Amino acid sequence: MPVLPVLPRDGKEPAPVQAYQAIRDAIVRVELEPGQRLSENDLASQMGVSRTPVREALARLRDEQLVRVVPQLGTFVSRISVAAVGDAQFIREALECAAVRLSAERAGPSDHELLEELMVAQERTRADGDLDAFYHLDDSFHHALCDLSRHPTVWTISQRAKSHLNRIRRLSLEVPTYLPEMVDEHRRVVDAVVAQDPDAAELALRYHLRQVLRELPHLREQRPDYFEQAELV
Amino acid sequence: MPVLPVLPRDGKEPAPVQAYQAIRDAIVRVELEPGQRLSENDLASQMGVSRTPVREALARLRDEQLVRVVPQLGTFVSRISVAAVGDAQFIREALECAAVRLSAERAGPSDHELLEELMVAQERTRADGDLDAFYHLDDSFHHALCDLSRHPTVWTISQRAKSHLNRIRRLSLEVPTYLPEMVDEHRRVVDAVVAQDPDAAELALRYHLRQVLRELPHLREQRPDYFEQAELV
DNA sequence: CGGGAAGCACTGGCATACAAGTATGCTAGC
DNA sequence: GCTAGCATACTTGTATGCCAGTGCTTCCCG
Structure with a gap:
C-alpha cells in the first residue's frame, strides 16, 4: 500500500502538475507496481484534492503510456512493454546524440x-x-548535456518519450556493479565534450545509452509480472 | 469568426480527443489566429459539449505550447516563436533522419x-x-517513412514536438513554387529508400526538412503579427 | 469637463453532482 | 449442491456550481 504525498497548498506549481509528478515518480520508482489498479477517488483523497486535477494528471500519464485507462472499469499502471522500451530507447538515442554533438561544439x-x-x-x-539520489543526479546530468545544445525543448520531449524506459533505468540501478560503471561512462562523455569533439561525444554517449538495456533480459526473468506477457495483436 | 465543428455523438473517439484534434487543426490551419483569445465557454458551446472535455483538450494543447493559458485571464493561441520553431526543427530532423536510416534498411x-x-x-x-489535401498527404508520407523503421512511437513523439513548426509548414504552402519542389524532394528520399541506401536517404531527407525553414524570414515580415515579437527573458 | 475609483462581467481552477457501464457477490430457484 | 439472475458497489465520463482574480466600463466627484 504505497502512499502518495499530500499536495502542499502553497505549491507554486498548479495542483495537476504536482499530482502528475507525484504519480509519475511513484510509478518510475515502482512503488506503484505495474498492473496495479489505481482509483481516481483513492488518489484524490490521498493527495487531498478532488478528482479533477487527478484526472488531468492521469490524462498526461496516459499520453505517455504510463497508465492504461479503461472506461467504466478502472485505471491501471501499465506493465512494461519491451516494444515500448525499444521505441523509447531509439528516440532517446536519436535526440540526445544529436544534441550532444551541438553541445560539444557550443559549450x-x-x-x-x-x-x-x-x-x-x-x-x-x-x-x-542512495539509488534515488543517483537516479536524479543521472537525470540532471543528461538534462544539462541536452540543454548545452541550446535546444531546451529536446529534454522536455525526451522526458515525455522515455517514461517506459525510466522504469528499466530505475530497476537496473539495483544491480551493484551498474552504478559505478555509469559514472565512468559519464566521465568519458564529459571528456569528449570538454575536448569539443562531437564525434567522440556522440560515440561515448551512444555507448552509454545502450548499456541501459543490458539488464533488461535479467530483469525480465526476475520479475516477469512487471512485464507485458505477450505483445497482443 | 471561425467555427469549430459540432462533435458527433457517436464518434468512436472520446470527446476530449475529438475536441483536441479539432482545435489543433484549426490552429495549424491558422483559422484560429496566433494571439487570438479562446474562451472555454465559447469552445464548449460551439462544439456542443461541456467545459470538461474542452479543458482536457486545452491542457494537451498547452503541453504542446500551442496555447498559452493565463489563470483568471484567458487562453490564447500562442504566437509563433522562432526559437520554438528551431527547437521543433532540430527534434524533427534528429528523429526522422534516424528513423529513415532504419527504414531504408528494413523496408x-x-x-x-x-x-x-x-x-x-x-x-x-x-x-x-488543394493545399489542405496536400498538407495531409505530406503528413502521411512522413508518417509512413517513420513507421517503416518499426518504431511507431517516433511519429507520435514527432507530432507532439513539431506543433509550432506545423504552422510554418502550412503557411509555406501558400508560396506557389514550394509545393512542386517538395514533391521532387520526396521523390529523392523514396529513391534512396528503395535503393536501400541509408546514407543517401538520410541526406535527402535532411535536405528536404531544412527547406521548410526557407520561407520563414519571408513569412515573418509578411505577417509579423503572427510571430512573437521579442524572445522575452 | 476630466480623472479616478468602484462595480461588473468574464476568465480559468477546482470541487461536486449526475450519468452510464462493469464486475462481483448474494440469493432464489431448480 | 449448483447455477442463473439480479442487486449493489464500484469504476470512469461528463456536466455544473462555486471561487478567486483580472480588465474594462461606467459613474460619481472634484
Whole structure:
C-alpha cells in the first residue's frame, strides 16, 4: 500500500502538475507496481484534492503510456512493454546524440565547469549507494548535456518519450556493479565534450545509452509480472 | 469568426480527443489566429459539449505550447516563436533522419509499393493545388517513412514536438513554387529508400526538412503579427 | 469637463453532482 | 449442491456550481 504525498497548498506549481509528478515518480520508482489498479477517488483523497486535477494528471500519464485507462472499469499502471522500451530507447538515442554533438561544439568553459560539478556529485553517491539520489543526479546530468545544445525543448520531449524506459533505468540501478560503471561512462562523455569533439561525444554517449538495456533480459526473468506477457495483436 | 465543428455523438473517439484534434487543426490551419483569445465557454458551446472535455483538450494543447493559458485571464493561441520553431526543427530532423536510416534498411518490396502510391497521390494534387489535401498527404508520407523503421512511437513523439513548426509548414504552402519542389524532394528520399541506401536517404531527407525553414524570414515580415515579437527573458 | 475609483462581467481552477457501464457477490430457484 | 439472475458497489465520463482574480466600463466627484 504505497502512499502518495499530500499536495502542499502553497505549491507554486498548479495542483495537476504536482499530482502528475507525484504519480509519475511513484510509478518510475515502482512503488506503484505495474498492473496495479489505481482509483481516481483513492488518489484524490490521498493527495487531498478532488478528482479533477487527478484526472488531468492521469490524462498526461496516459499520453505517455504510463497508465492504461479503461472506461467504466478502472485505471491501471501499465506493465512494461519491451516494444515500448525499444521505441523509447531509439528516440532517446536519436535526440540526445544529436544534441550532444551541438553541445560539444557550443559549450564553453563555464559549461564545462557545470559538467564537472555534476560529475563530482555523482562520485559522492558512488559510495553511499542512495539509488534515488543517483537516479536524479543521472537525470540532471543528461538534462544539462541536452540543454548545452541550446535546444531546451529536446529534454522536455525526451522526458515525455522515455517514461517506459525510466522504469528499466530505475530497476537496473539495483544491480551493484551498474552504478559505478555509469559514472565512468559519464566521465568519458564529459571528456569528449570538454575536448569539443562531437564525434567522440556522440560515440561515448551512444555507448552509454545502450548499456541501459543490458539488464533488461535479467530483469525480465526476475520479475516477469512487471512485464507485458505477450505483445497482443 | 471561425467555427469549430459540432462533435458527433457517436464518434468512436472520446470527446476530449475529438475536441483536441479539432482545435489543433484549426490552429495549424491558422483559422484560429496566433494571439487570438479562446474562451472555454465559447469552445464548449460551439462544439456542443461541456467545459470538461474542452479543458482536457486545452491542457494537451498547452503541453504542446500551442496555447498559452493565463489563470483568471484567458487562453490564447500562442504566437509563433522562432526559437520554438528551431527547437521543433532540430527534434524533427534528429528523429526522422534516424528513423529513415532504419527504414531504408528494413523496408521490403510491399513497403516500397506503399511509398510509390503516396507519391502518385502527391503528384495528383500537384496540379489542382488543394493545399489542405496536400498538407495531409505530406503528413502521411512522413508518417509512413517513420513507421517503416518499426518504431511507431517516433511519429507520435514527432507530432507532439513539431506543433509550432506545423504552422510554418502550412503557411509555406501558400508560396506557389514550394509545393512542386517538395514533391521532387520526396521523390529523392523514396529513391534512396528503395535503393536501400541509408546514407543517401538520410541526406535527402535532411535536405528536404531544412527547406521548410526557407520561407520563414519571408513569412515573418509578411505577417509579423503572427510571430512573437521579442524572445522575452 | 476630466480623472479616478468602484462595480461588473468574464476568465480559468477546482470541487461536486449526475450519468452510464462493469464486475462481483448474494440469493432464489431448480 | 449448483447455477442463473439480479442487486449493489464500484469504476470512469461528463456536466455544473462555486471561487478567486483580472480588465474594462461606467459613474460619481472634484
